[in-house]
Amino acid sequence: xLTTFSELVEQKQPETAxxxxxxxxxxxxxxxTKDLSFFYGANQALFDVTMAIxxxxxxxxxxxxxxxxxxxxxxxxxxxxxxxxxxxxxxxxIAKEDIxxxxxxxxxxxxxxxxxxxxxxxxxKSIFDxxxxxxxxxxMRKKSMLAEIVERSLKRAALWDEVKDRLQDSALALSGGQQxxxxxxxxxATDPEILLMDEPASAxxxxxxxxxxDLVFELKQEYTIVIVxxxxxxxxxxxxxxxxxxxxxxxxxxxxxxxxxxPNEKQTEDYITGRFG
Amino acid sequence: xxxxxxxFQETLAARHRKGWWFxxxxxxxxxxxxxxxxxLLSGIVWQAFGWLDWQFLSSYDSxxxxxxxxxxxxxxxxxxxxxxxxxSIPIGVGAALYLEEYAKANWLTRIIQVNxxxxxxxxxxxxxxxxxxxxxxMFGLIRxxxxxxxxxxxxxxxxxxxxxxxxxxxxxxxALTLSLLILPVVIVASxxxxxxxxxxxxxxxxxxxxxxxxxxxxxxLPAALPGILTGVIxxxxxxxxxxxxxxxxxxxxxxxxxxxxxxxxxxxxxDPQSLVRAPFDSFTALPLQIFNWxxxxxxxxxxxxxxxxxxxxxxxxxxxxxxxxxxxxxRSRTRW
Numbered sequence: 001x002l003t004t005f006s007e008l009v010e011q012k013q014p015e016t017a018x019x020x021x022x023x024x025x026x027x028x029x030x031x032x033t034k035d036l037s038f039f040y041g042a043n044q045a046l047f048d049v050t051m052a053i054x055x056x057x058x059x060x061x062x063x064x065x066x067x068x069x070x071x072x073x074x075x076x077x078x079x080x081x082x083x084x085x086x087x088x089x090x091x092x093x094i095a096k097e098d099i100x101x102x103x104x105x106x107x108x109x110x111x112x113x114x115x116x117x118x119x120x121x122x123x124x125k126s127i128f129d130x131x132x133x134x135x136x137x138x139x140m141r142k143k144s145m146l147a148e149i150v151e152r153s154l155k156r157a158a159l160w161d162e163v164k165d166r167l168q169d170s171a172l173a174l175s176g177g178q179q180x181x182x183x184x185x186x187x188x189a190t191d192p193e194i195l196l197m198d199e200p201a202s203a204x205x206x207x208x209x210x211x212x213x214d215l216v217f218e219l220k221q222e223y224t225i226v227i228v229x230x231x232x233x234x235x236x237x238x239x240x241x242x243x244x245x246x247x248x249x250x251x252x253x254x255x256x257x258x259x260x261x262x263p264n265e266k267q268t269e270d271y272i273t274g275r276f277g
Numbered sequence: 278x279x280x281x282x283x284x285f286q287e288t289l290a291a292r293h294r295k296g297w298w299f300x301x302x303x304x305x306x307x308x309x310x311x312x313x314x315x316x317l318l319s320g321i322v323w324q325a326f327g328w329l330d331w332q333f334l335s336s337y338d339s340x341x342x343x344x345x346x347x348x349x350x351x352x353x354x355x356x357x358x359x360x361x362x363x364x365s366i367p368i369g370v371g372a373a374l375y376l377e378e379y380a381k382a383n384w385l386t387r388i389i390q391v392n393x394x395x396x397x398x399x400x401x402x403x404x405x406x407x408x409x410x411x412x413x414x415m416f417g418l419i420r421x422x423x424x425x426x427x428x429x430x431x432x433x434x435x436x437x438x439x440x441x442x443x444x445x446x447x448x449x450x451x452a453l454t455l456s457l458l459i460l461p462v463v464i465v466a467s468x469x470x471x472x473x474x475x476x477x478x479x480x481x482x483x484x485x486x487x488x489x490x491x492x493x494x495x496x497x498l499p500a501a502l503p504g505i506l507t508g509v510i511x512x513x514x515x516x517x518x519x520x521x522x523x524x525x526x527x528x529x530x531x532x533x534x535x536x537x538x539x540x541x542x543x544x545x546x547x548d549p550q551s552l553v554r555a556p557f558d559s560f561t562a563l564p565l566q567i568f569n570w571x572x573x574x575x576x577x578x579x580x581x582x583x584x585x586x587x588x589x590x591x592x593x594x595x596x597x598x599x600x601x602x603x604x605x606x607x608r609s610r611t612r613w
Contacts, residue, residue, distance in 0.1 A: 121481040
C-alpha cells in the first residue's frame with residue numbers, strides 16, 4: 001500500500017512542483033492559524049490548531065470522519081458564523097490580517113475566499129445567472145461585463161465548451177460532474193484569492209473526479225487552494241502539502257510526499273496505511 | 278421445529294384475512310366521505326336548478342324570492358378576501374421569515390412558536406369578539422371623524438377621502454378580523470415552506486458573499502414561493518367561508534349596494550376614488566347572506582340559498598384550483 005502511494009506521488013508530481021519546494025525563495029504564507037479552537041456549544045471540535053498554508057499551492061486536509069477538517073475549512077471563510085451557539089478562540093490570519101477582527105466584514109471576506117461544497121448546489125436558475133450571481137450581488141450591473149465574467153469563469157472551470165450554446169438553460173439540467181464544475185466556476189466569478197473545497201469530488205464518478213482534479217491542478221497557478229478529501233489517492237495526486245487531523249487535533253502537516261512516504265507521527269502512518277479510519 | 282412450522286401455517290390464513298378486512302375498511306372510510314359529498318352537492322344543485330341565473334348574479338336581495346340576488350354579498354366577499362390577502366400576506370410572510378431566517382433559537386421564539394400553533398386552534402367566534410372590540414369600536418378610546426386630503430399635482434388635484442376611526446362595521450373591520458384569524462395558519466404554512474428549502478442553497482449563496490437580505494430575496498423566497506402561496510390561498514379559502522366572526526362584528530345581512538358602489542370594472546373607470554371608499558363601506562358576505570336566506574320561512578328561499586351556496590362553492594373551488602395550479606407550475610421548474 002505504502003509503495004503504491006509513493007509511486008503515485010512520484011508519477012503525479014511534476015518537476016515544477018518539486019522545484020518550487022526546493023527553490024531558493026519559499027512561497028509566502030497565505031493563511032495562518034494560531035491556537036485555533038472551535039466549539040459547537042459545549043462540544044469542542046478543534047483543539048489549538050496552528051498551521052501555515054502557502055499561497056498558490058494545494059493543501060489537502062485528510063483524516064477520518066468527524067476529525068474536524070471540514071470545521072477547520074469553514075473557519076477560513078467564516079461559514080461557521082451561521083451556526084447558532086458556535087464560537088472559536090485563537091486566530092485565523094489571511095495575508096497577515098485577522099479575519100475574526102471586529103472591523104472585518106464577513107460579506108467582503110467571503111468574496112475573497114470562495115467555497116465549493118461536497119454536494120453540488122446550483123441555484124434553480126439558468127447557467128448564466130448562476131455564474132453571474134456573485135458579481136451581481138456585489139453590485140455589478142453592466143451586461144457586457146457580466147457576460148465577460150461568465151465566459152472567463154466557465155473557461156477557467158473547463159466547462160465553457162460544453163455549455164456555451166445553452167447558457168440560458170437551467171443549471172439543474174447539467175450532469176453531476178458538470179454541476180460541480182459550474183459551482184467552481186461560480187466561486188471563481190467573484191475573483192477570489194483562496195478557494196476552499198469541501199470534498200468536491202466525493203459524489204462524482206471517476207471520470208468527473210479526474211476532470212475536477214485536473215482543474216485543481218490548473219487553478220493552483222493563480223489561487224491558494226485548500227481541499228478536504230476522504231480519498232487518500234486524491235490527496236496524494238493533487239496536493240503539494242497535506243495536513244492530517246484526528247479527533248479535532250492537527251497531528252501532522254508537511255509536504256504531501258513526506259506525509260505519505262515518511263510521516264513523523266505514528267498515527268499518521270497508521271491512518272495512511274489503512275490501519276484505521 | 279415442526280411445531281413452529283405448523284403454527285405458521287395455521288396463522289397464515291388468518292393474517293391474510295386480517296389484511297383483506299383492513300383494506301376494505303379503509304376503502305369504506307374513503308367512500309363514506311365521497312358519498313356524503315356527492316349527496317350534498319347533488320341536493321344543492323337540484324335545489325338551485327333554475328334559480329342560479331344572470332338575474333340572481335346581478336340583483337340585490339329582495340323580499341320576493343324570484344327577485345332576490347347575490348350581488349351585494351358577492352362583491353362584499355370579494356372585497357373582504359382581497360383586503361384580507363393584502364393584510365395577512367405581508368404580515369404573515371414577514372413573521373415567518375423573521376422566525377425562520379433571522380431569529381435565534383431561544384426561549385422567546387419557542388414561546389412564540391407554541392402560541393402560533395395554539396392560536397391556529399382558537400374558535401373563530403373568539404376572533405369575532407376581538408375584532409368587535411379592537412377594530413369596530415377600538416375599545417371606545419379613539420374617535421376621529423372622516424376627512425379628505427387634497428393633493429395638488431399642478432394640472433389636477435386628487436382628493437383622497439380618509440376614513441374615520443373607529444372602523445365601525447366596515448369591510449376593513451371584517452378584513453382585519455379575518456386576517457387575525459388566518460395569520461397563524463399563514464405563518465405556520467410559510468414557515469413550513471421556508472424550512473423545506475435545503476440549507477445548502479443558503480450556504481452556497483452566503484459563500485459567494487451574499488448578505489442575509491440578498492440570500493432571502495434571490496434564493497430563499499423564490500424557492501419557497503409556491504409553498505407559501507399554496508398555504509396562503511388555502512388559508513384564504515377558509516376565511517371566505519367564515520360566518521361567525523362576521524356575525525360578531527355586525528356585518529349587515531340586507532344591503533342594496535356594493536362596497537364603494539362598484540358593480541363592475543366600468544364603475545371603477547368612471548370613478549377611481551370608489552376604490553378608496555370601498556374598504557370603508559358597510560358590507561355583507563356570501564355565508565351571511567346564505568344563512569339569512571336559509572332562515573326565512575318561505576320555502577322558495579331554500580332554492581335561493583342553494584343558488585348562493587353554489588356561487589360560494591365555485592368561488593372556493595376556483596381559489597383551490599389556483600393553489601394547485603401554482604404548486605404544479607413552480608414544482609416542475611425548481612427541483613433539487
